[in-house]
Structure formats: structure tokens, C-alpha cells
Amino acid sequence: MSNEPITLTAGDAEVTVLPGNGGRVGGLRVGGVELLRQGERFGCFPMVPWCGRIRDGRFRDGATVHQMPLNSPPHAIHGTARDGAWRTARTGPREAVLTHDLTDPWPYPGRVTQAFALTEDTLTITMAVETYESSFPAQIGWHPWFNRNLGGADVRIGFEAAWQEERGDDHLPTGNRVAPRPGPWDDCFGMPGGVDVTLTWPEQLELRVTSPEEWVVVYDEQAEAVCVEPQTGPPDGLNTRPRLVTPLQPLEARTVWSWRRL
Incomplete structure (x- = not known):
């Protein structure tokens, strides 16, 4: 099937999925209001x-x-799949399934499947990495850019974390866990009971980002948008907390966005 944009609709919710631009969500509109920052690099991309x-x-x-390419010198950032084309495996009015084959510069063959399911008040995204050949370490996550402002007051970010990964001068975790600190953040937090972060645009909309995973990066250092990124491990996790993909055991993760009007 083609990699043309896909539109999902349920009630007054509309999602645009972009197989040709890194398998990202290009837009989420509720009642005609766009929640995601627009632009080729934004929306919500898979990590x-x-x-x-x-x-x-x-x-x-x-x-x-x-050695991975240093696309954020001196580091490599956010995986390779956001830079590649995805194929549409299946699509319907409220759901879509995309696939992406891992290839150079990633050294291992494997396939990523990403599924999107929309209801009138939720978007569920699942992702799996599988291999039929050699086992390899991997991580899964999502990087949404939510608009800071929807035309009213700025968004508020609410969450309770068990710890914060101490961040070094190189923006990577030092390995120490500290008590959560006030923002602004470009930081990874631990939530052993599962990720649960609430974004509140006062008098407009409340949106919860949840996931069974226990790590989330919160980034709010830009004026235009804030990011809430559920993931299967911390930054640099391929080195510090690798999750193994094997022919018998894929790596799977899920995130749910749920919203309500205020």
C-alpha cells in the first residue's frame, strides 16, 4: 500500500498519520482545534x-x-525510524497499521510495527520491534510536540514521579536518581506504576498521556510546545538498560492519550 497521509476520524476528533514522514502523527484535532505543533519535524514521531x-x-x-551517526553532536538522538518512510499495512476509518524495516545505519535487521486506534476521546498507539535473525538491544518511545497554547492560557503539566534521572552537563543521565525538581525540564522521570502525565489548557481541554512503561521525558524549554515522551528506558538506555529483541520475544510498548473538554 502507499505511504500517502491517512486521516482517522471519530466524533469530533481527527488524527492525521504520515507514513511518508517517519510514521509520525502529523496532527490531532479535537473540535477543530489542533493540539500538536505543526511542521515537518513536529507532530508526534516514533523513537x-x-x-x-x-x-x-x-x-x-x-x-x-x-557507532551511530551523530545527528545531535556529540550524540546520536531519537533513533532512525523517524527519518525513514513507513508502509501502510492496513487502514480504516478509525485505525491504521504501519510497518518500517530497520536498515542502515542500524546494524541489525528487524521490523517495526506501529498501530493507531482512535475513539471519540482517546488515541492509542502501540509499537513493536521484532527480528527473525540475530537478537539486539532496542528501545521504543514517542515524542509528541503539544502546542503550549490553544488560544487561551498556557498549558499546565501535572505529574507525580518517584524519581528524576539526574542530568549531567551533556544532557544524559549520570546514573544517579534524585527527587523530582521543578522545571523547566529536559529531563527523564521514573514512574514505576506507569507513565501518567496530565496536560491542562485552562478552561479548554485536559489531556492525559499514559503508558505501562515507567520512564518519561518531559521537555518544556521551548516557547511553542511541550513534550511528554513515554519510553521503555532512559536516555542512553541502549548502554545502561538495554531491552533485548529476540526471534521469540519482540519488544512492545503502548501509549494512550485521552482527553476531555473543560
Whole structure:
């Protein structure tokens, strides 16, 4: 099937999925109001086969050290799949399934499947990485850019984390866990009971980002948008907390966005 844009609708909710631009969500409109920052690099893109930065772009798999391109010098950031085309495997009025084959510069063959399901007040996104050949470490995450302002007051970000990954001068976790600190943030937080972050645009809309995963990066250092990024491990996790994809065990993750008018 083609990689043309896909539109899903349910009630007054409308989602645009862009297979040809990194398998990202290009837009989420509720009652005609766009919640995601617009632009080729924005919306909500998948972070796979890793999330956030890899220190110096290098990760170790057993005795082998792999070098990824330094697309955020001196580090590699946000995986390779957001830069590639995805194929539409299936689509309907309220759902779509995309696939993406991992290829150079990623050193291992594998397939990523991403599914989107829309209802009148939720968007559920699931992702899986599978291999039929050699096992490899990987991560899954999502990087949404939510508009800071929908025409009224600025958004408020609400969450309770068990810890914050201490951030070094290189923007990577030091390995120490500290008590959560006030923003602004470009930081990873731990939520052992599952990610649960609420975005509130006063007198307009409340949107919850949830996931069974226990790590989330919150980024609110830009004027235009804020990011709430559920992921299967912390930044540099290929080195510090690798999750193994094997022929018998894919890596799977899910996030749900749910909203209500205020």
C-alpha cells in the first residue's frame, strides 16, 4: 500500500498519520482545534530503535561496539525510524497499521510495527520491534510536540514521579536518581506504576498521556510546545538498560492519550 497521509476520524476528533514522514502523527484535532505543533519535524514521531540520546553515538552489544551517526553532536538522538518512510499495512476509518524495516545505519535487521486506534476521546498507539535473525538491544518511545497554547492560557503539566534521572552537563543521565525538581525540564522521570502525565489548557481541554512503561521525558524549554515522551528506558538506555529483541520475544510498548473538554 502507499505511504500517502491517512486521516482517522471519530466524533469530533481527527488524527492525521504520515507514513511518508517517519510514521509520525502529523496532527490531532479535537473540535477543530489542533493540539500538536505543526511542521515537518513536529507532530508526534516514533523513537525507535532507541530513545533520546546515545552517548557519543556508541552502544555496546556484547563485545561489539556500534557507532551511530551523530545527528545531535556529540550524540546520536531519537533513533532512525523517524527519518525513514513507513508502509501502510492496513487502514480504516478509525485505525491504521504501519510497518518500517530497520536498515542502515542500524546494524541489525528487524521490523517495526506501529498501530493507531482512535475513539471519540482517546488515541492509542502501540509499537513493536521484532527480528527473525540475530537478537539486539532496542528501545521504543514517542515524542509528541503539544502546542503550549490553544488560544487561551498556557498549558499546565501535572505529574507525580518517584524519581528524576539526574542530568549531567551533556544532557544524559549520570546514573544517579534524585527527587523530582521543578522545571523547566529536559529531563527523564521514573514512574514505576506507569507513565501518567496530565496536560491542562485552562478552561479548554485536559489531556492525559499514559503508558505501562515507567520512564518519561518531559521537555518544556521551548516557547511553542511541550513534550511528554513515554519510553521503555532512559536516555542512553541502549548502554545502561538495554531491552533485548529476540526471534521469540519482540519488544512492545503502548501509549494512550485521552482527553476531555473543560
